[in-house]
Amino acid sequence: MKRLLLLISIAMLLFSGILQAAPAVSPVEYEKGVVIFVGPFDQSMQKQYQMGKGELVSIQLTSGPEAGNVVDTFNFISERSPFEIRVKAGDKVIVAVTHDFGKTNYHVSDFDRFDYVYLLAGLFVLVLVVFGRFIGAKSVLVIAFSMLLIFKFFIGQVMNNQYSLTLLTLVVAAIIAVITQLVVSGFSKKTLAAVLGTIGGVAVAGLLSMLSIKFMHLTGLDSEEAMLLKAAVLSQIDFQGVLFAGMVFGALGAVMDVTISIASAVYEVKYVQPAIRFKELVQAGMNVGRDIMGTMSNTLILAYAGSSLPLMLLIASQQNVPMLKILNLNMIVTEFARALTGSIGLICAIPLTAIITALLLNRK
Template structure:
């Protein structure tokens, strides 16, 4: 990694940190769960429910030991309910680690505890560590750079973009700004300050912006509300919910969803064209563009499938539900939620397609201009 890249990376990280300290404060104060360990299931009794005939509720009386928080080390007896009518219940066994919400009195003494979830984060951390390790083993220095760019992307979204949206800032402008910064940082750190990176940055930015413009136009024409999902409806109920631009949030989601695939296509084309130019310095501008387009066409089909399959995979439960209840195709595609997902997948794919000619034209122009300037100097 060059000195310029390191300096640039440090400046941007410091900028993000500054933004996070100013804007990233929590707006909603919620009680935080503490960790506990199941020491013993004291009793487990099954009883009939009073609200549904033939249904049962299992009541577990559990002894927990707090493993975090102000009451760390203390033991607590809690009740855990397993309802046969619920599709999802929290079933625990001795030795399980759980998250617990504590109800306290004015003096800070525990009145009651509720098990809210099984602790799973340590297994997710193991998975992340394996992922990072494989990146380094297979990719070497490139793998290390990939980890850096992933951390920057996560920081930009979680500590800058989302807190600012909660503050009431326009999600459209935020998503565009964050995307361009992420694109520039990712490609410059991975490839360094060179014509290949600049061509990919312009190509990716162009493709993502086109995807965003298509989303805005079709969203307006199709009257998409951005409130088609249950999560969006829940978001509208929080104190800031009335001021949220839900159409803008839908736009932001589509931009971020398309970003990775579009960046991959743009860098692949720019890199291939760079190698072709190095191997054949005398290649004409027209031939170089044609080569870049051919590379892009080969990538286009699989990447479009990648986007569409990714969004389809995320909606598989919903699609199964519609099929099970024998909804017609007309009913399905006219629902706000489904129409939003279709726009999300197709707008991203169209942006990806436009990335190919944009990157090919920009890369060809940059490569030939540099070569011409070198000849003039000679």
């Protein structure tokens, strides 16, 4: 069913491209609006619109040249499609506006959700600054830098398809690790150890990701978005490289968290006991790392499991399909590889960071 819907979507995109080439059809405009009334269509109106079951929706536009105007639209309801939009008075919606053949039509395109994203983002920044104070404020800056680097630089380079995605991913990951640790912790031996440990852990995760993609024959086309990109939008992109980048970036945050924790713990032990030997210092870091290891590995596994919950439900519901077939599906193996390579890189970063920190702190 999902593949059928995907093929229909691709066909609609291609068909819409053909329609846009025709001079009589104008592009779709999207404006914001608020639903002020929802009611049934009477039979005469349904005959006029030649539609099935649906409801009359009155919307007050809140953006665009018609802001303030109230428009009416027919909202089709099938009671079977998971993609239909059921609205009620007071809902904020996105309205699709078309001007076809001299007539303006309005349709409910989706809910206007992003205003609430702004609220959540504002709350996130507030609690980060209130409880983290100056460190929290610096954390906001490094988060903004990381997102800017990925969305403005990395995504742009991927779309240009000029450089190796493997090299590009490792460079971006290293830049994020260096800038994040320097801004949050300052320039010190502790920070240097955390950076080197992060690069080492991510390198392990990256190497395992490359081997997994090669030997497991992973295509990178494990989601509807990737399949849609491949079929209709950006077919020239290396989707195996995109999968590799996703694996590395997914592990990067957790590895940075572990390495700075280990480096800070070893640094504090050295500060309290300046005469401690190298071996004992490494052992102290490993003792802290073992406590972190189980919870952080579980954090990664749970994060991937949470994002793959619909997929797990789909597997559980297929009682008549052999497990051998299910477990070897590209999308299933990809999720296993993503979670396990990141966890192994995280675990390897612990002894690496402990050793590097002990070496740096024992140097005169």
